[in-house]
Amino acid sequence: MxxxxxxxxxxxxxxxxxxxxxxxxxxxxxxxxxxxxxxxxxxxxxxxxxxxxxxxxxxxxxxxxxxxxxxxxxxxxxxxxxxxxxxxxxxxxxxxxxxxxxxxxxxxxxxxxxxxxxxxxTMYTFLPDNFSPTKPKPSKELKPLLGSAVLGLLLVLAAVVAWCYYSASLRKAERLRAELLDLNRGGFSIRNQKGEQVFRLAFRSGVLDLDSCSRDGALLGCSRTADGRPLHFFIQTVRPKDTVMCYRVRWEEAAPGRAVEHAMFLGDAGAHWYGGAEMKTQHWPIRLDGQQEPQPFVTSDVYSSDAAFGGILERYWLSSRAAAIKVNDSVPFHLGWNSTERSLRLQARYHDTPYKPPAGRAAAPELSYRVCVGSDVTSIHKYMVRRYFNKPSRVPAPEAFRDPIWSTWVLYGRAVDQDKVQRFAQQIRQHRFNSSHLEIDDMYTPAYGDFDFDEAKFPNASDMFRRLRDAGFRVTLWVHPFVNYNSSRFGEGVERELFVREPTGRLPALVRWWNGIGAVLDFTRPEARDWFQGHLRRLRSRYSVASFKFDAGEVSYLPRDFSTYRPLSDPNIWSRRYTEMALPFFSLAEVRVGYQSQNISCFFRLVDRDSVWGYDLGLRSLIPAVLTVSMLGYPFILPDMVGGNAVSERSTSGGDVPERELYVRWLEVAAFMPAMQFSVPPWRYDAEVVAIAHKFTALRASLVAPLLLELAGEVTDTGDPIVRPLWWIAPGDETAHRIDSQFLIGDTLLVAPVLEPGKQERDVYLPAGKWRSYKAAQPIPMRGGLPRPALKKTAAATG
Structure with a gap:
């Protein structure tokens, strides 16, 4: 070749x-x-x-x-x-x-x-340039083969296209899942480690455009809604510990003027939620009634509205299915509910609201919160409290846990004077009762806003205080944040700009409260704080006053439009500044508002109760309210006065004292609370009632108070509540999640009072374990948690 x-x-x-x-x-x-x-x-x-x-x-x-x-x-x-x-x-x-x-x-x-x-x-040769040989025609046998080949090619192409779409959908699905969270256009749900759904939420201010979503590690973000509206949305997964998974959620509108709303579903009948706020109608667990449009989540006087939130509240809710949610402090937060779909309506907005955007920022609302899921309801609550709430740094005076407080309010009202106070003290001693302290309530001053005794009613206040000290009484005084226009201090406050002002900032804003019209001290101004506390210190120094009862302080007593020395994006901060006034007098002090105030080491008083049996500020509301406030991180609780306020138009008796049976049942419950207070004295009834009061105050001193003081000492380290729900020791017990008429003191003392009129006995539910009556040495073994029938009167058992 x-x-x-x-x-x-x-x-x-x-x-x-x-x-x-x-x-x-x-x-x-x-x-x-x-x-x-x-x-x-x-x-x-x-x-x-x-x-x-x-x-x-x-x-x-x-x-x-x-x-x-x-x-x-x-x-x-x-x-x-x-x-x-x-x-x-x-x-x-x-x-x-x-x-x-x-x-x-x-x-x-x-x-x-x-x-x-x-x-x-031979010379070289080439085929011609235009050489084009005649190609053979395919035989007829090849045509079916060619058809099959084309069909096979089309099938392969279709399979490739389908695989591409499938792969894209898988990638999208991965972007829309974060650990145990599933995100869709209209909301998200969270599962626990067992795969059970424990939390579900729906977006009510728009649906997401999932094509705008992307994932970067633990952060899943979206940039617009389905209708093309720009926004900033993200969910970030955080695992703070092996048994807890948390999700940081944020929805921020890019343009001002809109509201952001999410609906948090409470789930089926087997799911129970706790927390939020003190309410006029208090249930445990939360029970929704009717429809409520979202309203500002601010401290309020519940007597002003049936749907108002109370004076103690936190942006925190807890589920029996071991899920918890904490709404961020920066949110202009409004809360409503829908009983039909069993949902809480979480809303953020700046229009028609007391919230104001931070200085220099547009009024574009942001709804942000953190949802955490744990292994059981008790452990997730402990995590949330340690993560988000402060703890008390000190413990109130031991006598406040051991002995009852005596108040002049129901017995004497605004007609209190020097003789009545001294006679009241004598009667307490004559009936052989101990006292933590004696509280002089409303209207001992010439006008509201003055800081000295009315000489017409208290001609020799110094001598009165000396006599009370000699009788073994510590004395506290009632104070408030108002200065009425007829007070001698009003002009001084205007001149020194001590008051909350109208929006222009030129004039003090006047408000109506239950004792008239006056100005409100601006506790964001250092001069106003110093002025107020200076007057309280002078009272303490002049009369040896032990401490003070700080009344009012709710945001609902601020004018609708107002300005403060330091701008408040959240008006609840004003309530918190007011509670801080109690810090120098903490040992025997009491306040009735609380927002992020768990570090204030004094007693937090429930709002005034009515002398009725039911859940509307009556006896049945007492345990649900105390449990709710305990879950919000406030361990030192004063459940107001035994028997309620005895206001005739809000009383079952229609008289100036509560119904006798109601009073006795209330006394029995109060004996097991962190603090106990009398205003209607037992001797206003008969000798038997006095004997019952002696029995339960003695039981309190011997059995309850030592345990209360032990638990109070632990609070500063753990933040765990003193008064606890039954599920605290039985987190997997479905029945324990629903019980609202029993409670625990610590983990060892279970209290089951009689709360219904005409009843002399009740069933008691004992969680699994070994229990015995506090009076008997023989234990009662319980398996799986069963009702214990027919324990007489108020029952107490120890584990």
Whole structure:
């Protein structure tokens, strides 16, 4: 073959054997006439091929049993090797066609000679430039095969397209899942480690455009709603400990003037929620009634509205399914509810509200919160309290846990004077009762806002205090944040700019409260705080006053539009500043508002109760309210006065004292609370009631107070409540989640009072474990938690 390289066109062909009669290339094949087939030899470069040296021929008829094949052949001395079809070497460069290999002169062939001789005598030859051989038509047998091939190609293409869409959907699904959270256009849900849904929330201010969502590690964010409105939305997954998973959620509108609302579903009948706020109608767990449009979540006097939130509140809710939610402090937070769908409506807005955007920021609302899921309700609550609430740094005076407080309010009202106070103290001692302290309540001053005794009512206050001290009484005084316009201190407050002002900031804002019209001290101003506390210190120094009862302090007593020395984005901060006034007098102090005030080491008093049996500020509301405030991080609780306020229009008796049976049942419950207070004295009834009061105050001193003081000491370290729900020691007990008429003191003392009129006995539910009556040494074994029937009167059991 090398010898022929410059002598002739070389054709190399591979074949497919169609007939055994054509196993090799030869003249009979019909490829070329015999006279032009100069030589046939095996192909050196590929097995299964033969090469032939040919001379030009005007026509070309491929052999039917042969198929073309590409083959690279290097011709020595010629151009670089190229790939040509097997029926001829056809250079691709036109210059090569015309110059590289000159054509053989015609007539040079004179006879048959050996290939070697011909190679020396023959000029180079080429197939013509316009050479286009006639290609074989496919046989009819190939058409079905070609159709099948096309169909198979289409099927493969369809499968590839479907896989691409499927892969894209899988990638999207991954972006919309974060650990145990599932996000969709309209909301999200959270599952626990067992795969059970424990939290569900719906977006009510718009739905997400999922195509705008992306994931970056633990952060899943979206940039617009389905209708194209821009926003900033993200969910961040945080695992603070092995047994807790938390999700930080934030929805912020890009433009001002809108409201952001999410609906948090309370779940089915087996899910129970706790927390939020003190309410006028208090239930444990939370019970929704009717529909309530979202309203500012601020401290309020519940007597102003049936739906108002009380004086103690926190943006925190807890579920029996071990989920908890804490709304961020920066949110202009409004809360409503829908009993039909069992949902709390969480809303953020700046219009028609006391909230104000931070200085320098547009009024674009943000709704942000953190949802955490744990292994059980008790452990997740402990985590949330340690993470989000402060703890008291000190413990109130031991006598406040041990002995009852005595108040002049119900017995004497605003008609209190020096003689009545001294006579009240004498009666307490005559009936052989101990006292934590004696509290002089409303209207001992000439006007509201004054800081000294009315000399007409208290002609010798110093002597009165000396006599009370000699009788073993510590005395506290009632104070408030108002200065009425007829007070001698009003002009001073205006001149020194001590009051909350109208929006222009030029004039003090006057408000109406239950004792008239006056201005409100601006506790964001350091001068106002110093002025107020300075007067309280002078009272303490002049009369040896033990402490103070700080009344009012709710945001609802601020004017609707107001300005303060330091701008308040959240008006609840004003309530918190007011509670801080009690810090120097903490040991025997009491306040009735609380917002982020868990570090104030004094007693937090429930709002005044009515002398009724029910859940509307009555006896049945007492345990639910104390449990709710305990879960909000306030361990030192004063459940107001035994028997309620005895206001005739809000009393079952219609008189100036509560109904006798109601009073006794209330006394029995109060004996087991962190603090106990009398205002209607037991001797206003009869000797039997006095004897019952002696029995339960003695029981308190011997059994309850030592445990209360022990738990109070632990609070500063753990933050755990003193008064606890039954599920605290039985988090998996469904029945314990629902009980609102029993409670625990610590983990060992269970209290089950009688709370219904005309009843002399009740069933008691004991969680699993070994229990015994506080009066008996024999334990009562319980398996799985069963009701204990017919324990007489108020029952107490220890574990």
């Amino acid at each position: 090398r010898a022929l390289a410059r002598a002739a066109t070389i054709v190399c062909v591979g074949w497919t054997t169609v007939s055994p009669g054509h196993p090799a290339l030869n003249a009979a094949c019909g490829l070329y006439a015999q006279s032009y087939l100069l030589s046939v030899s095996p192909c050196e470069h590929r097995s299964g091929m033969q090469c032939a040296v040919i001379t030009p021929q005007p026509s070309y008829y491929p052999c039917p049993n042969l198929r073309p094949a590409r083959f690279r052949l290097a011709l020595s001395g010629g151009p670089p090797a190229r790939s040509f079809l097997n029926w001829g070497l056809m250079p691709q460069n036109s210059q090569e066609n015309s110059q590289a290999y000159p054509r053989r002169r015609s007539g040079s062939h004179t006879g048959r000679k050996t290939p070697e001789t011909l190679a020396a005598a």
